[in-house]
Amino acid sequence: MSKELIVLDNLSKIYDGCTTALNEINLSISRGDWTSITGPSGSGKTTLLNMVSCLDKPTSGSIMIGETKINDLNQTELTRFRRENIGLIFQQHYLIPYLSALENVMLPMYYNNNKDESIAIKTLKRVGLGHRLHSIPAKLSGGEQQRVCIARSLINNPRILIADEPTGNLDQKNGRVVLNLIKEIHEAGNTILLVTHNSKIAREGDRIVQIIDGKVSMSNMTVIN
Amino acid sequence: MFYQILKKSLFKRKGRLIIAVIAIVMGVTIPAAMFTVSLDVNNKIGAEFRKFGANLLIVPKSDIIPVGIGDISLTSVTNQQYINETDIYKIKTINWSKNILGYAPFLYQVITAKSNGQEQQVVLTGTWFEKNTTLEDGTNFLTGVRRINSWWWSVEGNWIGDLEFFNFSSTTCMIGINVAKKMNLSLGDIFSVTYQDEETLSLEISGIITTGGTEDNHIFVPLEVAQYLTEQTNAIHTIQVSALCSGCPIEDIASEIESEINYIEAKTILQMTNTEMSILHTIEMMMTIVTLIALLATLLGVSTTLTTSILERKTEIGLMMSIGAENRKIASLFLTESLLIGVMGGFIGFIIGILGAQFVSITVFNSFVSPQLIVLPIILVIASIVSLFASIIPINRALKIEPVLVLRGD
Numbered sequence A: 001m002s003k004e005l006i007v008l009d010n011l012s013k014i015y016d017g018c019t020t021a022l023n024e025i026n027l028s029i030s031r032g033d034w035t036s037i038t039g040p041s042g043s044g045k046t047t048l049l050n051m052v053s054c055l056d057k058p059t060s061g062s063i064m065i066g067e068t069k070i071n072d073l074n075q076t077e078l079t080r081f082r083r084e085n086i087g088l089i090f091q092q093h094y095l096i097p098y099l100s101a102l103e104n105v106m107l108p109m110y111y112n113n114n115k116d117e118s119i120a121i122k123t124l125k126r127v128g129l130g131h132r133l134h135s136i137p138a139k140l141s142g143g144e145q146q147r148v149c150i151a152r153s154l155i156n157n158p159r160i161l162i163a164d165e166p167t168g169n170l171d172q173k174n175g176r177v178v179l180n181l182i183k184e185i186h187e188a189g190n191t192i193l194l195v196t197h198n199s200k201i202a203r204e205g206d207r208i209v210q211i212i213d214g215k216v217s218m219s220n221m222t223v224i225n
Numbered sequence B: 001m002f003y004q005i006l007k008k009s010l011f012k013r014k015g016r017l018i019i020a021v022i023a024i025v026m027g028v029t030i031p032a033a034m035f036t037v038s039l040d041v042n043n044k045i046g047a048e049f050r051k052f053g054a055n056l057l058i059v060p061k062s063d064i065i066p067v068g069i070g071d072i073s074l075t076s077v078t079n080q081q082y083i084n085e086t087d088i089y090k091i092k093t094i095n096w097s098k099n100i101l102g103y104a105p106f107l108y109q110v111i112t113a114k115s116n117g118q119e120q121q122v123v124l125t126g127t128w129f130e131k132n133t134t135l136e137d138g139t140n141f142l143t144g145v146r147r148i149n150s151w152w153w154s155v156e157g158n159w160i161g162d163l164e165f166f167n168f169s170s171t172t173c174m175i176g177i178n179v180a181k182k183m184n185l186s187l188g189d190i191f192s193v194t195y196q197d198e199e200t201l202s203l204e205i206s207g208i209i210t211t212g213g214t215e216d217n218h219i220f221v222p223l224e225v226a227q228y229l230t231e232q233t234n235a236i237h238t239i240q241v242s243a244l245c246s247g248c249p250i251e252d253i254a255s256e257i258e259s260e261i262n263y264i265e266a267k268t269i270l271q272m273t274n275t276e277m278s279i280l281h282t283i284e285m286m287m288t289i290v291t292l293i294a295l296l297a298t299l300l301g302v303s304t305t306l307t308t309s310i311l312e313r314k315t316e317i318g319l320m321m322s323i324g325a326e327n328r329k330i331a332s333l334f335l336t337e338s339l340l341i342g343v344m345g346g347f348i349g350f351i352i353g354i355l356g357a358q359f360v361s362i363t364v365f366n367s368f369v370s371p372q373l374i375v376l377p378i379i380l381v382i383a384s385i386v387s388l389f390a391s392i393i394p395i396n397r398a399l400k401i402e403p404v405l406v407l408r409g410d
């Protein structure tokens, strides 16, 4: 098994034929690494995550995740690959408003034809929400909602966790809680791709990649403290 | 899980759901009412047919060409304008004989009726009223005009019976209402009839008949009496047959009878007054047009409602997709939702339709309809098809949603 889990080769994304969001990106991400992605607004960070999480297709260039060449997959295969390999955490806590915390967490399991409720309960307990299983999102605080999202992203045991500013909408205390959870997940051996504007949070990772105008401007290793 | 999502998402958007269901209800109420009325009327007509009513008329073939030239017996068949009374039983020997409910022979002759010094040329008709006949296999078969036509022969006074034995000195008869009026006769009166100034009979009036048809101009006596008076033993002119034919081809019965008695012709007749039928057809046609328009409107209404509902849930659908829902999972959610809308709307529409049918039936036909349960599945299918069709465009829109676009947090 190679050390590289994700390999982006000359990856470009041009929206509507004119906006170049990503410009020939070359990037390798090692298995088990936490990579923090920073850069100014509009530089292409979210676009990059969308490519890696198979939500969008590149204009040119290729993406390899493990042994799979993402470019070759069709819509259904992409959905399935994402479901089985990638956990997504968004900046906003997107939850289905009429489903309980437990049901929201079980949704990816349902799409994966897994009905084991106990796994979902265990995962919710792991993010500290064992007492909130049956609350609907509106009854949860922002931090709690984001923890439900984290539980949901972990439920299918993904190899890669992709988070786009997961603490961006949280106060410091809740941000800490979420960050500690991500740390735990990282320590459990998962590969993490995290976009953040906060340099302190970025430094929690093994490596920081800075993107400016759709290009990797700096890619360095930092020492774990 | 599927049903949790379905149940909770429907509950969350009760308003939209109700609007879509109402659209379906409005679309299917008219066809539900229409089917109920037309089935009910058809059933009633069918039942009346089954109970009474001749629907075959047997007459002698008028133009048989002789096969063997010089063959005397064949020539006589050719010229025959009568049916042999002794051949009647053959009608009950065909393959469809179970469907032959009854028959009655008729012999017509113009005679002179005299009463109170008044003379009139009248048709005297000999027939079976309610005669116990013996079939080929020896079984008894009660038949006659009373069996096959009683529902549209309205009789004032009493039906007469057939003769057990000849007693021509005092015979009872039934007369048509027009004869009674013209000759100023009433129940219990006795008058005399003469055939070609030879035989004379006195008849006592037992019943006065009103049918609205030619019967109103006739005098009815037992067949034997007519044959005796006009000296035509064993002869009859026509036979009216009542055959049960809901489903079975009346033409088949007719041609079987024709091959059984080879010198006759069996003609199918429709004795029903066609008024109800034609009213029904007019209503059905109008309703069909209205229904098609209504269903089209329903289709558009439901489609718009579902589209709005899907646009409202764009983020939700995008989220489902991003966390791994395949297209068919999304589609099946909305298909089930619209099927549910269809079934609910169909059911309510069916019930309102029955009430509407009741109203139509009372105002147009002056009778209550009985609910036709068979209409329910038909309406449910129509409603489901309409709502599924209505969901095609919205579902396509749902599947075109791009998660990256709806999940862009700003």
Ligand SMILES: Nc1ncnc2c1ncn2[C@@H]1O[C@H](COP(=O)(O)OP(=O)(O)OP(=O)(O)O)[C@@H](O)[C@H]1O
Pocket: A015, A016, A019, A020, A021, A039, A040, A041, A042, A043, A044, A045, A046, A047, A048, B405
């Ligand atoms: N769907 C789209 N259609 C057209 N242009 C787009 C689309 N998505 C992104 N862009 C453009 O691509 C560029 C990169 O956008 P992206 O969302 O990746 O930036 P970002 O680095 O995530 O910014 P932020 O820090 O504000 O989230 C921007 O100029 C943006 O306007």
Ligand SMILES: [Mg+2]
Pocket: A045, A046, A047, A164
């Ligand atoms: Mg972004």
